[in-house]
Amino acid sequence: MFINHPATYFQGVHPDNVFFVSNDQRVQLGYGYVVQCFQPEMFPERPQLIYMQMDVKPSARSLLSGALLARAEELRSMVPQASARLYTQISAKDTETLRYYEKLGFKNDDSEDVYRILPVPGRAAAPMGMQYVSVPLDTMEQQDAFLARVNMGRIQPMSRDDLTMMRQQPIFMALAFYMKNMPVCECLIAGVPGNVLLVDVHTAPQYRRQGMAYQLLGAAATHLRAQGVDALYTRVFKRSASQMGLMRKLNGEFVRTINVLPGIDL
Numbered sequence: 001m002f003i004n005h006p007a008t009y010f011q012g013v014h015p016d017n018v019f020f021v022s023n024d025q026r027v028q029l030g031y032g033y034v035v036q037c038f039q040p041e042m043f044p045e046r047p048q049l050i051y052m053q054m055d056v057k058p059s060a061r062s063l064l065s066g067a068l069l070a071r072a073e074e075l076r077s078m079v080p081q082a083s084a085r086l087y088t089q090i091s092a093k094d095t096e097t098l099r100y101y102e103k104l105g106f107k108n109d110d111s112e113d114v115y116r117i118l119p120v121p122g123r124a125a126a127p128m129g130m131q132y133v134s135v136p137l138d139t140m141e142q143q144d145a146f147l148a149r150v151n152m153g154r155i156q157p158m159s160r161d162d163l164t165m166m167r168q169q170p171i172f173m174a175l176a177f178y179m180k181n182m183p184v185c186e187c188l189i190a191g192v193p194g195n196v197l198l199v200d201v202h203t204a205p206q207y208r209r210q211g212m213a214y215q216l217l218g219a220a221a222t223h224l225r226a227q228g229v230d231a232l233y234t235r236v237f238k239r240s241a242s243q244m245g246l247m248r249k250l251n252g253e254f255v256r257t258i259n260v261l262p263g264i265d266l
Contacts, residue, residue: 001060002026003067017075019067021060030056032064036075038082041152041202042240046265048084049155050075065104076266087263098260106262110239115252117198117232119225122218126177132219135174135186137167146174150188150200155237158199166190166199171227175220177212185212187220189232196224198234201246214249237261 002022010018010033018033032054040047050072056064069086076084087110090097098108126132136142143160151157166172169190176186187201203212224232235258236243246252 001029001063003063017071019064019071021056021064023060029060030054030064032056032068034068034072034075034086037155039153039155042155042237042242043085046083046085048076048079048082048266050084050086050266051155052086052088054088061100069104073266084266085263086266087261089259089261092257092260098262101262104264106264108260108262110237110261110263111257112235112237112259112261113257114255115234115236115247116255117234117247117250117252119221119229119232120214120218120250122215122221124219124222126219127212127215130177130179130184133176133178135176135183137163137174146186149183149186149202153200153202171196171224171229173220173223175216175223177216185216187213187216189220189224191233193228196229196232198232213246217250 001024003019005015006018006020008015010031013033013035017035018031020031021029023029032052034053035051037049037051038047039049043049052068052072054061054064054068072086076086088101088106089112090101092111102108124132135146137146140160143163147158147160147163166188167190170192171190173189174186175189177184183204184207185201185203188199189196190199191197198217201213201217233255234252236247236252238244239261
């Protein structure tokens with residue numbers, strides 16, 4: 001078998017982080033890649049995340065996984081001061097692939113779960129000294145600034161196209177508490193009746209642990225109830241202490257696991 005890098009970027013990934021595998025007749029058997037990112041907001045204890053993806057025939061899986069694991073170690077060594085986690089994402093129903101990763105040493109200790117939450121009591125008002133507003137999204141610059149704040153708490157970044165699609169939904173809200181024209185806490189809610197998603201809620205670091213997210217969701221609830229919305233759904237990562245803490249505060253009800261995210265601490 002042969003393993004090599006592509007000549008150019010592949011699916012937006014640098015060629016050094018991508019591997020193609022082919023058999024002795026040079027017939028391609030699959031590919032894999034690793035992507036490095038940093039997420040101190042969600043995972044302060046291990047802010048360096050290295051995502052590993054494989055799409056390969058079983059006969060070439062061991063060769064490819066070995067190359068990817070070695071490359072992940074190289075990426076981790078480039079930023080030695082930041083604790084790292086190598087992980088992958090697998091459908092919760094794909095037990096065969098999960099077993100393979102477990103044989104490689106991955107621990108099945110994280111998942112992406114859906115929770116159901118009820119609109120919390122509240123009123124459409126801001127705390128003293130702040131303003132309760134709709135997030136300005138009229139210009140591309142405003143949209144990009146909002147997305148930059150949203151993506152601070154996401155593993156997979158949300159794009160402007162994603163935001164545009166959400167704004168076309170029957171129910172869409174981007175609400176915030178502002179102080180002196182600066183966002184303190186923001187939330188993004190979008191969907192259709194019966195399936196309305198709390199896409200994101202985030203608070204500026206200096207205002208955390210003051211109940212801002214809970215208050216903002218209470219303010220949003222007044223609008224949701226007026227539109228006949230009696231429940232929200234949201235996705236959270238089990239290893240994120242901040243996300244799970246909010247679910248406990250909101251009395252979130254576990255619905256299902258969408259994906260498992262087994263990983264190795266590097």
